[in-house]
Amino acid sequence: xxxxxxxxEPLKRRRNGAASRHxxxxxxxxxPGIVPLAALTVLPFLTIVVxxxxxxxxxxxxxxxxxxxxxxxxxxxxxDMGWFWLRTAGYFALTLGLEMVLGVVLALCVWRLVxxxxxxLSLLLLPMFVAPVIVGLLGRFLTDPTFGLYTxxxxxxxxxxxLLGDTFTAFAAVVAMDVWEWTPLIALITLAGLSAVPPTLxxxxxxxxxxxxxxxxxxVLPSISNVLLVALLIRAMDAIRYFDIIWVTTxxxxxxxxxxxxxxxxxxAFRFFDxxxxxxxxLAMLFASIVVARxxxxxxxxxxxxx
Amino acid sequence: xxxxxxxxxxxxxxxxxxxAGGAAFAxxxxxxxxxxxxxxxxxxxxxxxxxxxxxxxxxVSENTAPTSAIAADAERFTALTGIHVNIVTLExxxxxxxxxxxxxxxxSQYQIIYADSYQVLAPYADGLVDLREPASDxxxxxxxxxxxxxxxxxxxxxxxxxxxxxxxxxxxxxxxMIWQYRKDLFEAYHDRMAxxxxxxxxxxxxxxxxxxxxxxxxxxxxxxxxxxGTGHQAKQHDSLMCxxxxxxxxxxxxxxxxxxxxxxFGAVDPGPSALGSEEALAGAEFYSRLLSIADPxxxxxxxxxxGAAFAxxxxxxxxxxxxxxxxxERSLPGKVGYTTLPSGPAKSANMYGGAxxxxxxxxxxxxxxxxxxxxxxxxxxxxxxxxxxxxxxxxTPTRSSIxxxxxxxxxxxxxxxxxxxxxxxxxxxxWKPEYSGLRPKIPMWNECDxxxxxxxSRMLAGDVAPRGAxxxxxxxxDRIVSRGWVAAE
Numbered sequence: 001x002x003x004x005x006x007x008x009e010p011l012k013r014r015r016n017g018a019a020s021r022h023x024x025x026x027x028x029x030x031x032p033g034i035v036p037l038a039a040l041t042v043l044p045f046l047t048i049v050v051x052x053x054x055x056x057x058x059x060x061x062x063x064x065x066x067x068x069x070x071x072x073x074x075x076x077x078x079x080d081m082g083w084f085w086l087r088t089a090g091y092f093a094l095t096l097g098l099e100m101v102l103g104v105v106l107a108l109c110v111w112r113l114v115x116x117x118x119x120x121l122s123l124l125l126l127p128m129f130v131a132p133v134i135v136g137l138l139g140r141f142l143t144d145p146t147f148g149l150y151t152x153x154x155x156x157x158x159x160x161x162x163l164l165g166d167t168f169t170a171f172a173a174v175v176a177m178d179v180w181e182w183t184p185l186i187a188l189i190t191l192a193g194l195s196a197v198p199p200t201l202x203x204x205x206x207x208x209x210x211x212x213x214x215x216x217x218x219x220v221l222p223s224i225s226n227v228l229l230v231a232l233l234i235r236a237m238d239a240i241r242y243f244d245i246i247w248v249t250t251x252x253x254x255x256x257x258x259x260x261x262x263x264x265x266x267x268x269a270f271r272f273f274d275x276x277x278x279x280x281x282x283l284a285m286l287f288a289s290i291v292v293a294r295x296x297x298x299x300x301x302x303x304x305x306x307x
Numbered sequence: 308x309x310x311x312x313x314x315x316x317x318x319x320x321x322x323x324x325x326x327a328g329g330a331a332f333a334x335x336x337x338x339x340x341x342x343x344x345x346x347x348x349x350x351x352x353x354x355x356x357x358x359x360x361x362x363x364x365x366x367v368s369e370n371t372a373p374t375s376a377i378a379a380d381a382e383r384f385t386a387l388t389g390i391h392v393n394i395v396t397l398e399x400x401x402x403x404x405x406x407x408x409x410x411x412x413x414x415s416q417y418q419i420i421y422a423d424s425y426q427v428l429a430p431y432a433d434g435l436v437d438l439r440e441p442a443s444d445x446x447x448x449x450x451x452x453x454x455x456x457x458x459x460x461x462x463x464x465x466x467x468x469x470x471x472x473x474x475x476x477x478x479x480x481x482x483x484m485i486w487q488y489r490k491d492l493f494e495a496y497h498d499r500m501a502x503x504x505x506x507x508x509x510x511x512x513x514x515x516x517x518x519x520x521x522x523x524x525x526x527x528x529x530x531x532x533x534x535x536g537t538g539h540q541a542k543q544h545d546s547l548m549c550x551x552x553x554x555x556x557x558x559x560x561x562x563x564x565x566x567x568x569x570x571x572f573g574a575v576d577p578g579p580s581a582l583g584s585e586e587a588l589a590g591a592e593f594y595s596r597l598l599s600i601a602d603p604x605x606x607x608x609x610x611x612x613x614g615a616a617f618a619x620x621x622x623x624x625x626x627x628x629x630x631x632x633x634x635x636e637r638s639l640p641g642k643v644g645y646t647t648l649p650s651g652p653a654k655s656a657n658m659y660g661g662a663x664x665x666x667x668x669x670x671x672x673x674x675x676x677x678x679x680x681x682x683x684x685x686x687x688x689x690x691x692x693x694x695x696x697x698x699x700x701x702x703t704p705t706r707s708s709i710x711x712x713x714x715x716x717x718x719x720x721x722x723x724x725x726x727x728x729x730x731x732x733x734x735x736x737x738w739k740p741e742y743s744g745l746r747p748k749i750p751m752w753n754e755c756d757x758x759x760x761x762x763x764s765r766m767l768a769g770d771v772a773p774r775g776a777x778x779x780x781x782x783x784x785d786r787i788v789s790r791g792w793v794a795a796e
Contacts, residue, residue, distance in 0.1 A: 055793040059434045060669065061413025065793075074790075145604035146616055165542075165606035167768050253543035254606065255765035270404050272754045273430070273794045 048279045056275035071276045088260040091175065095239050098179045100232060103186025111194045128184040136248025139177045167257035170250050174258050177245045186231050193227030226303055233296040240289050261285055346671035355448045359677035360389025367405050368421035370396040372630055373480050373702035376694035377685050384684050390677055403427060410434045415669035418678045422476040422665035424465050429573050430750040430794065432468035435475040436666040441679035449683055456706045460738045464745060465663035468573040476663025477686045478705035484553060484658040485733045486510050487617060488624035490644035492532060500525055512647045512655035516557055516593060519649040524600050526623040535602035538613050538622035543764040546609035548756050549658045551763055553626055554594045556744045557651025560587030563747055570745025575792060577749050582781040591773035598767055606767055629730040636726035645730040647737050656744030657737035695725050703727055710735060750792035758783035
């Protein structure tokens with residue numbers, strides 16, 4: 001053992017000692033949480049990574065055969081994949097945008113209510129409590145060309161097309177169904193934010209002669225911007241994996257008009273049983289989700305709300 | 308105060324452990340050997356049907372008419388053999404998932420499988436038992452000569468794959484697309500229609516698809532009892548592909564070169580797609596024209612939606628699965644006629660969509676023999692005949708000898724106690740090779756099917772012309788086929 005080793009050894013021992021003391025205390029406390037968490041997330045994640053470089057064979061027991069970059073190469077050269085992502089981005093922007101605008105407007109309306117607020121709020125929140133699959137089924141029945149109520153109403157005003165049979169209207173219909181279901185959540189979160197706006201601020205604005213629009217723009221909205229950002233983050237994470245309503249109503253059709261990446265992922269894995277390629281699509285979705293989440297978290301961070 | 312360094316070491320260790328675990332999982336070793344199943348006990352008895360008394364089998368099936376009938380009758384099988392059968396009925400895509408995952412487990416949670424020809428039999432043929440083995444086993448009742456009683460076309464499509472003599476499933480379900488029409492309206496307007504159109508409009512394979520088009524148009528313009536002349540199951544998904552395929556085959560088009568052989572016997576590598584042919588284009592152009600005068604709701608109907616619309620009196624005629632006869636006879640008693648579909652320049656093609664029942668290849672020897680007893684019983688003459696007349700009947704027999712029995716022959720005319728048998732003359736004709744329409748039996752069919760109905764859907768929505776739709780579908784299919792089938796090699 002030379003001199004430098006003499007110096008390093010106690011350091012190493014001290015560090016290890018500190019580590020074991022640290023792991024000994026926090027590690028033991030966290031172990032019951034970390035182990036199931038690893039089992040539920042890290043192991044499947046690593047398995048999916050390995051699957052993405054494999055051909056997955058099913059007969060007589062699952063087997064993975066190394067396929068190199070084949071699945072990844074296919075992902076980047078798939079002529080349809082770009083359209084699926086583009087459509088996903090369209091859904092994301094439309095559903096999130098409409099839900100935010102409508103949610104804030106509804107919250108402001110309810111906030112202004114003096115009487116019957118609880119009743120209105122309860123009615124407003126009802127769609128949120130319906131399972132997305134049921135929303136899809138309801139939507140399908142309401143737009144059915146033979147007996148659908150909405151079809152009948154639209155016929156009365158001169159529209160004789162088929163809502164879920166046309167590419168544009170099918171896209172609009174499934175967006176509308178998601179907006180109907182989740183706008184109340186935004187309204188609820190916004191309402192909570194509005195309740196926290198200090199009355200003194202509004203009174204001061206009123207004394208300064210600010211009108212309703214000015215108060216809203218310069219006092220209320222800046223006061224609830226943090227809450228709106230949180231609502232945006234919550235819905236964004238959900239909207240990026242939008243699946244149930246589309247699957248129940250249109251199956252991604254007509255002519256792929258409503259086929260977004262999560263639908264494509266499901267189809268690849270559980271209809272075509274191409275698990276290797278599905279793993280690649282799933283990992284790409286995960287990456288996209290992380291990017292979006294990081295974007296919003298950074299925005300929260302700038303406002304000092306991330307910690 | 309938290310020291311950052313130890314947590315880094317801890318994270319590394321955790322990740323290292325997880326990676327090792329993940330690699331172990333990924334290697335497949337842990338996935339395969341989680342559990343072992345013991346075989347069922349074989350009893351020493353003189354009655355060959357009761358050798359496996361006391362055991363339990365699981366049967367996973369699509370929610371079709373034959374399975375409803377079998378489920379209602381299962382107590383008889385238990386009384387005969389002492390074997391209890393749990394029957395799980397699912398929608399087809401859920402069934403395919405269960406079967407794929409069961410095969411992937413290396414176990415056999417479901418010993419008996421409803422083997423759809425395109426989604427189970429073709430992709431997982433190597434995971435099913437060759438039934439000639441139990442059929443020729445002297446210790447089990449019956450013999451393999453009994454297999455000759457099934458219709459040859461059904462035996463090949465629903466029971467075999469890839470050529471050769473292997474029998475992987477017994478024909479169990481035999482849904483067939485035929486022409487269903489309002490007999491009362493055709494009779495009432497026959498002379499007027501004949502005068503206006505210049506031909507005898509009586510439905511049958513002697514009619515051409517062009518004539519079908521003109522009849523539909525005539526109903527649109529002249530008859531108030533129905534809203535439209537024809538309705539179609541043109542919602543994207545299997546239904547659109549099936550509806551289109553009748554027209555495609557009638558015009559001489561095929562999905563692949565040698566398509567009739569691939570449809571009947573199946574192939575792993577079917578070669579390049581033939582959808583770019585002039586015949587396929589003619590079929591697509593006609594189909595696009597036909598749908599333009601059909602009930603506009605056709606693009607949102609699958610077979611169930613179309614069946615309901617026809618039974619509700621919305622359309623005068625439609626191509627649909629023969630099994631809807633029972634619903635038709637309930638809603639429009641005596642008013643519906645059934646015949647084979649119109650002819651095109653090539654033939655009258657009637658899509659056959661039957662399926663068989665098979666035994667999971669992962670079963671242990673005795674379990675396999677017990678499962679064979681169930682297959683034998685479920686497709687026996689007696690059981691199929693009883694299913695026809697039972698309270699939840701409606702299942703169509705797959706044994707040719709049943710159609711020769713006096714009671715079944717009588718039931719083919721009204722008044723009939725077996726409404727599905729009113730379609731028997733039409734479907735029996737449709738099961739002859741010259742009238743059959745068979746989609747390709749290839750392992751990657753599901754993905755090809757998706758490409759086909761997506762392009763058809765684009766064509767019907769007006770986004771692409773028929774030539775473009777056929778070209779795009781062909782290119783898509785060629786890409787899928789060139790990748791080959793990896794899931795069950």
